[in-house]
Each structure stands twice: as C-alpha cells, then as structure tokens.
Amino acid sequence: MAECRSKPSVAVIDSNPNDRKQLANAIGNYYSVTQFSEADAALVGLRKAPPALIIVDEMLVPCGGYDFIGMIRADRALATIPAMVISALDVKRVRDSIIRCGGNGYLPKPWMADAVLKNISKTLNKAVEKKWELLPEIQRVALKGTLENMNHVAEALETGGTINYADFRSKCTPLIKMVYDGNIKSVMEAVNEHDNYTFAHSFKVGTMLALFGSAIGLPEKDQLLLASGGLLHDVGKMSIPLEVLNKPAKLSADEWAVMKRHVPTTMEFLASCDDIPKGALIIAGQHHEKLDGTGYPNGLKGKEVNELARMAAIVDIYGALTDRRTYKPGMEPEVAFDIMTQNMSTHIDMDLLKVFREVVMDQAR
Ligand SMILES: [Fe+2]
Ligand SMILES: [Fe+2]
Structure with missing residues (x-):
C-alpha cells in the first residue's frame, strides 16, 4: 500500500464535481487527496499510485460505485485497499450492497465534516489493524492489548466512567515481553501507520x-x-x-x-480512577515541565521535576x-537527538538523554 509519509493518501471518485471538491476540501488538511470523475480514469490512476483508502460515490459514471469496488477487488494491485461508498440512502438500505461488492465502509450524503473524518479514520484503522496479523505474535498481542486499553480509556472519558488499573496493567504485560524480546523496530513502524x-x-x-x-536495569514491576x-x-x-489536535498550522493562543x-x-x-500508582500520576502530571522552570502546568524547576517525569x-x-x-513526516532518530541535544539543554536532563540515545541507537543497530 503506497502512502504519503506524512498524510495517508485518499482517492475520492465521484462524477459530481461539486460533491467531489467539497469532500476533497473537507478532508484535505488530514489526507493527501486525489480526485477522479469516472471509472476508467480512476482505475488507471489508482494502479499508478495505489492510495491508502478509496471513497467512491454510488452513482459513479458509468458503472456505479458498487461495480467499481467489485472491479477493484478483482484487480491484484488494488484488491486489499479499503473502499468506502458515498450514498444518499440510509445505511440500512445499502449495507448488503456494500458487503456484497467488497466495500469496507459507508459515508452518508449529505455529510458533516466531523463525522466524515471519524468514519474515514475508523475504516483506515481497521485496515491497519488487519495488517497487524502479519506481525510476530508477541508484537501483535502487545498492540491489541494496548488498543483495548486505550479504547476503554476513550469510552470512560466519553461516558464519565473510570478504568480498572489492575486490568489496564495486566494488558500492558505483553508490551513488556515485547521489549524483552528486543525487536521493536517493525512494531514501531506498524503503529506509526495508525490514524488514531x-x-x-x-x-x-x-x-x-x-x-x-x-x-x-529497573525491575519488571517498575x-x-x-x-x-x-x-x-x-x-x-x-x-x-481533532481540528486543534491535528491542526496543520501554528496554534492560536x-x-x-x-x-x-x-x-x-x-x-x-x-484521579477519578482507583489505584493509579503515584509514578503514573507523576509521569502524566509533569511530562511537560522543563528543568529551567518554563514548562507547564506548574513551572516546576530543577529538582522539583521528578526523575520519572524527566x-x-x-x-x-x-x-x-x-x-x-498529518502536517509532517516523522523525523529520523539521529536528527531528533541532535535537535534535543543542541536546543533543549536547559529543558531536559542531558545525562538521561545520553543514556536514552544509546538505548534507541542500540535498537536500530
Ligand atoms: Fe505525549
Ligand atoms: Fe502531553
């Protein structure tokens, strides 16, 4: 699956120029969008540069969106790319047709930008999570356990609920096993593709x-x-x-x-959850503090910043x-470490940075 290094690529295939442009504009900050107005040109373009996701209108000229997805599923180069259908009909009326043609998702028309972004993200993530099946078991289990953990947290935050820390910690155990196992390069690349x-x-x-x-040399419990x-x-x-979290430009005050x-x-x-250990609270509460006192939320200085938080x-x-x-590709490790060493000496603990640099570089060797 070809992908722009910063934004995942999405092909919008719709014969109505206004609808097509509107959708492309609504998602263009977050995805690299290519547009096609009819089926044959789309097939040629998709084969040339396979996107991460295809979005096709059900009224596509000349064959209709469902047959178009059928053609993609029969094409070896495009068969595994997730495809969503845009339809003015209720999802209950189109669900069977989407499943029959091999589609993976649905976008209602007219649409709301926020709902469209969420739906696209969900469909892309399902495809990324499916690719985890190809990873070694130890990495797959660690990824799945973490995703379950984070989904529980998201649900709790949305509903005003809490998480059970003992359950959360036990789902972290595979991640520790994965670290012991030593090879985390491929799992880090795999998680980078995830849209959440x-x-x-x-x-x-x-x-x-x-x-x-x-x-x-910390013990396993630490x-x-x-x-x-x-x-x-x-x-x-x-x-x-999302428009703040993923904003591609400088944030306003x-x-x-x-x-x-x-x-x-x-x-x-x-604080609303029982038994969260003090160390985890320190990490969460102080990770944006800086040793010279210019960090947030409390402007802690020097020794006030705990070792775990450093x-x-x-x-x-x-x-x-x-x-x-969405607005930048990931930096190479050496470049990131050079920036941290040269520009952040008053913010972070330079002795710990040296140790961490060695740890990461050891992994890369
Ligand atoms: Fe963070
Ligand atoms: Fe943060």
Missing part, C-alpha cells in the same frame, strides 16, 4: 519508556509502571477537538490553551519529533 494519533503516540511512549527502564504511565500520560488529548488543558484533563480522569519528557519529545503527523 493519541493511541499511536502513547503506544510509542509506553514502549520506549519500558525500554528505557529495562536498559537502566518497567510495567513506566509502560502504564507512558500509555496514560496523554489520555486528556482524547478530549481535544486560544488553541494552545486548549492543547495545554490535556494535562489537567488527564489528571482529573486519573525520563517521560525525553521520551515524549523524542516521540513527538519522530511521530508521523
């Missing part, structure tokens, strides 16, 4: 914190704490509107204030620089 940013970023931070802990703390450190971001709210939101949520800050910044976002 908070999940992908948290998986990387949890895994790398556990790796960091293992490299400095590695488990680091992994859980890493997975939970940003859960408040799940409440941030108001949007930045919304973004920074993710720390208190995370802390309020974790480790988390390093892993979090490294994660953010190397993460693929």
Whole structure:
C-alpha cells in the first residue's frame, strides 16, 4: 500500500464535481487527496499510485460505485485497499450492497465534516489493524492489548466512567515481553501507520519508556509502571477537538490553551480512577515541565521535576519529533537527538538523554 509519509493518501471518485471538491476540501488538511470523475480514469490512476483508502460515490459514471469496488477487488494491485461508498440512502438500505461488492465502509450524503473524518479514520484503522496479523505474535498481542486499553480509556472519558488499573496493567504485560524480546523496530513502524494519533503516540511512549527502564536495569514491576504511565500520560488529548489536535498550522493562543488543558484533563480522569500508582500520576502530571522552570502546568524547576517525569519528557519529545503527523513526516532518530541535544539543554536532563540515545541507537543497530 503506497502512502504519503506524512498524510495517508485518499482517492475520492465521484462524477459530481461539486460533491467531489467539497469532500476533497473537507478532508484535505488530514489526507493527501486525489480526485477522479469516472471509472476508467480512476482505475488507471489508482494502479499508478495505489492510495491508502478509496471513497467512491454510488452513482459513479458509468458503472456505479458498487461495480467499481467489485472491479477493484478483482484487480491484484488494488484488491486489499479499503473502499468506502458515498450514498444518499440510509445505511440500512445499502449495507448488503456494500458487503456484497467488497466495500469496507459507508459515508452518508449529505455529510458533516466531523463525522466524515471519524468514519474515514475508523475504516483506515481497521485496515491497519488487519495488517497487524502479519506481525510476530508477541508484537501483535502487545498492540491489541494496548488498543483495548486505550479504547476503554476513550469510552470512560466519553461516558464519565473510570478504568480498572489492575486490568489496564495486566494488558500492558505483553508490551513488556515485547521489549524483552528486543525487536521493536517493525512494531514501531506498524503503529506509526495508525490514524488514531493519541493511541499511536502513547503506544510509542509506553514502549520506549519500558525500554528505557529495562536498559537502566529497573525491575519488571517498575518497567510495567513506566509502560502504564507512558500509555496514560496523554489520555486528556482524547478530549481535544481533532481540528486543534491535528491542526496543520501554528496554534492560536486560544488553541494552545486548549492543547495545554490535556494535562489537567488527564489528571482529573486519573484521579477519578482507583489505584493509579503515584509514578503514573507523576509521569502524566509533569511530562511537560522543563528543568529551567518554563514548562507547564506548574513551572516546576530543577529538582522539583521528578526523575520519572524527566525520563517521560525525553521520551515524549523524542516521540513527538519522530511521530508521523498529518502536517509532517516523522523525523529520523539521529536528527531528533541532535535537535534535543543542541536546543533543549536547559529543558531536559542531558545525562538521561545520553543514556536514552544509546538505548534507541542500540535498537536500530
Ligand atoms: Fe502531553
Ligand atoms: Fe505525549
């Protein structure tokens, strides 16, 4: 599956020029969009540059959207690409036709931009999660356990519920086994493709914190704490509107204030759950503090910043620089470490950074 390194590519295939352009505009900030107005040109274009997702209108000229998806499923180069159908009919009336032709999702017409983005993301993620089946069992189980954990958190945040920490921690155990196993390169690449940013970023931070802990000789129970703390450190971001969280341009002062709210939101949520260990609360509460006192939310300085939070800050910044976002490709590890070493010496613990750099570079060798 070919993919733009920063934005996943989506082909919008619709014979109505207004509808096609409107949809392309609505998703263009988040996806790299190609447009086609009829079936034959679309097939040629898709074979030339297979996208991550195909969205086709049911009234496509000349064959209709369902037959078009049938043609894609019969084409070896395109057969596995997920395809969604745009329809003005209710989902109950089109569900059977979508399943019969081999489609993977549905977009109602007229649509709301927010719902369209959520639906596209859901369909893309299902395809990415299907590819996990090809990974070694130890990595597959770690990814699935983490996804379940993060889905429980998302549901709890939405409904005002809580999570059971003992369950959460036990689902982190495969992640620790995966770190012991040593080969995390392919799993990190696999999770980078996932379209749920908070999940992908948290998986990387949890895994790398556990790796960091293992490299400095911490016992398994502390590695488990680091992994859980890493997975939970940003859960408040799940409440941030996507247009702010994934904004491709600089945030306004108001949007930045919304973004920074993710720390208190995370802390309020974790405080409402029983038995969250102090270490995980420290990681979540202090990972944006800086040693010179210019961080947030409390402007802690020097020794006030806990060792666990210093480790988390390093892993979090490294994660953010190397993460693929809708507005940028992921940075190469060496480039990220050079930036951190040269520009952040007053913000982060340089001794710990040296150790972490060695840990990551060892993995890459
Ligand atoms: Fe954060
Ligand atoms: Fe983070």
